[in-house]
Amino acid sequence: MPPKPTEGPPLSPAAFHILLSLAENEQHGYGIIKTVLERSSGEVTLGPGTLYGNLKRFIELAWIEELEARPAADLDDERRRYYRLTKHGQRIAQLEAERLESLVRHARAARLLPSLTIGTKREVA
């Protein structure tokens, strides 16, 4: 049973994007900014202030942790501080994803989105 989140969904778009980036692999600050920018097709631009404000909060809430071990030498950049999602953070991201999925389901039911039919599965993320 994961620990009951003291703070959790709904998350801000920036917070969810950061957790989503770290769910894929461990990353450093600028790496997160680039991933979020690419994934959102340039719609979500994180500045250093917003990014590290969120990272600080996530560390305090034990959603993420800073890596002590460095990545492989060829991938490593000694200036960087790398972060990864904890199990608790993973659970929070999952809860938020489920919440968004539920919203999309309601949007489909209200015919705001086309309904999914077998064979024409669409990505809703």
Next chain:
Amino acid sequence: MKLETWVYKQALELYPRAYRDQFGQAMLETYTDALKAAKLEGKTWGFHWNTFLDTVKSVARATAEVKNYNPMARVTAVLGLVLLVIIVWVQNFPSDLLVWRLFFTISILYCTGASFFANCLYEMRQKWIMPLMLIVSALFVFTHWCVAMFYPSQYANFYSPQMNPYANVPVLVLGYLAKVLSPLILVLFVGGIALDTIEKRKMLPLNRFSLSYVVLVYVLGAIGLQNQSVMFMFKILATGFGVVWFALMIFICFRLWQQPRASQLKLTKP
């Protein structure tokens, strides 16, 4: 160092101390990487505008989240402002309220109310607030010392030019300087004392000394106005304190100058 990076480094000074210590370096590195990318894409103006907004928002948020402000100072801030109004009224009220004027001026409640603001300033700009405090307090104490030494009988009425027969231009300039600087210096060094006490640090020698000096000037000055022998003692002590005070100030400024500052974050080579 490029101008943009220098400006961003200065902006990092606005973050609370603990925040800056934890993430300042990483933020600076991230900023320079993002700046390079923005330059390659030719989107520097948009990047600078977004960074400006981002910094303003995150500084405000980070400052609001600081938990170790003195809670008592928050409460006394309102009380301090009320007292400030009373002090201004009493100081400008042409009557025989001499002792009360002096009493109110040195009122510790006035100081604690104002210490809230010093608290915020100290937390946000720890490194440069100390030299500033030294310089401003030097001006303040020097001004009071000059007035107390040269115009002792008019000292209490000094802030009311209409009651001061020596109210020539230099005296008035000094007077107004003291009037403007008094609240500021009280805010700054009493804030420092409050913080030293709250954080259970050893009180800065300058703070301890400044406080005793100001109390001496006000209390002995007030008594000395009624008694000539006390006034003589006051002059001797005030001069001695003043000399030691300035020596101490120069020493502390020198020590502070040698300390590392948050603005000395350095970009490491990749």
